[in-house]
Amino acid sequence: IVNVVADMWGSMPGMGHSGAARAGMVSFTETAAVEWARAGVRVNAVAPGYIASSGMDNYPPQAAELLRAMPRTVPLGRMGTEAEISAAIAFLLSPAAAFISGTTLRVDGARPQARMGWPMEQPDEAVRQRVAVRPFQGFHRAQTPRVFASAPAPREDA
Template identity: 75%
Template structure:
């Protein structure tokens, strides 16, 4: 394992910034927090699992980065208000927010209970709204800032995860509305939509989902899954000064997956083509571990 994050961005790009990452204890959130810290930001991890947050914080600190963490259930309004207040009190401000926390499970619509539906909506839509609203009210309205909401590949629907698809589509609309309403305060709001990303979140799917997950890359024109570092790079760009005139948009990180249609024949690029420089995997995250479902 190399000892440092191999970011595509220049060192010190985010020096002195305070950037909150919800769901920062695992998967894309953990990777993004590592990259932000490697670029000079103080990464503030937020999540429900203090053990995971502590482990990620220890990794970042061990790599020489600046990091802190706060436990919070983002579905609880008063808890979110208190958590953001604690961050502002400790750090003085919030410059950026990566609204990454989320979760869902595989089930067809007719088998999703009202309770299950509400739980996913609360996590993937309402919670993200609450955190963004409080970061705006308690810091960004007075100072400006950048918000990146993590959504999903909802183009063409999400069969088997209709609750998540509905929530993510709502977050896209929220992104566009917030970009309009908060521009007056110098706040940019964008979203990143990961497609099939081989992250640690896949370790939580049931074993019977394994064959389906392993075959999914055949439906991606670039012929493979993306990785956490490729998603993080899009997030960091939208937080960076280079994106200062970008707001209200969604950056897809999906290998052209939504363009696939039935009847188009061979879709996935051959294995040898996947290693050409323009499309081969970006190996940026020095602590990345391949999900168990893809390990031989």
């Protein structure tokens, strides 16, 4: 079993109810892993961070600037892809993860570790060109959300 929970490690002012529910799912994942292990059932969770999905195109137009600014708060300097979440889920369901149970795999570009007041530099262009930082695009039908397709380049002083 792989539960999907959203990032709740960085706090969510104004959304305490949602953070509490997400933390509850992490606790349920850990508890179920212990209770169901004797039946051979592994239970894990995947916690996506900021993922550029088509759902972002449903936000009102006034949210576009905020959405386009989000990657600057991610140490890897970008948003994740739907394919990266799917790959994490497929891994946890595969025989390669046979000894993994009761864990939550965060797929978030180290976003929860970014702290206010601590300088965070974005990866430079040479780093962006390396495979480790390039997004995994495993879906042939994946499309960049419209809000990012027309985005102006991020300002260096922002």
